[in-house]
Amino acid sequence: MHKRLLTIDDEESIQIVIKFGINMVAGWEVLSASGGRMGIDTAQRELPDAILLDVMMPEMDGLAFLRQLRSNPHTRLIPVVLLTANRYLPDKDLLTELGVVEVISKPFLPVNLVRQIDRALLN
Numbered sequence: 001m002h003k004r005l006l007t008i009d010d011e012e013s014i015q016i017v018i019k020f021g022i023n024m025v026a027g028w029e030v031l032s033a034s035g036g037r038m039g040i041d042t043a044q045r046e047l048p049d050a051i052l053l054d055v056m057m058p059e060m061d062g063l064a065f066l067r068q069l070r071s072n073p074h075t076r077l078i079p080v081v082l083l084t085a086n087r088y089l090p091d092k093d094l095l096t097e098l099g100v101v102e103v104i105s106k107p108f109l110p111v112n113l114v115r116q117i118d119r120a121l122l123n
Helices: 012-026 036-046 062-071 092-097 110-122
Strands: 004-008 029-033 050-054 080-084 100-105
Touching: 004 012, 004 036, 012 029, 012 110, 029 036, 036 050, 036 062, 050 062, 050 110, 062 080, 080 110, 092 100, 100 110
Parallel strands: 004 029, 004 050, 050 080, 080 100
Antiparallel strands: none
8 A cells, every 4th residue: 555654854864764765665655854843834735644753853852743743633643653762752651642653763774664664553
């Protein structure tokens, strides 16, 4: 099934690895945003099947992004997978409440990313 994934990460190299890896392995369309505000705009405009979200970003961190995403009736049901190098994540109940379906740690293997995201979206 053709899916559309929005990846939000302030590191361009991560965006490139994700885009090429997911496109090559699964053929999914990957949209990219370099920050939370751009991610909100893209999510509202494109309504992706899922969002792969970095937690630590300047301007708007992942939790602020999630709160804003969930406050919009058009985007509140989009599943979100967190991508983070941060070992200290908020409470699991808060993440669940904010619609986080999976947490993937950096560094990650691009070939495993599709499987991890797909598995998260099936739950």
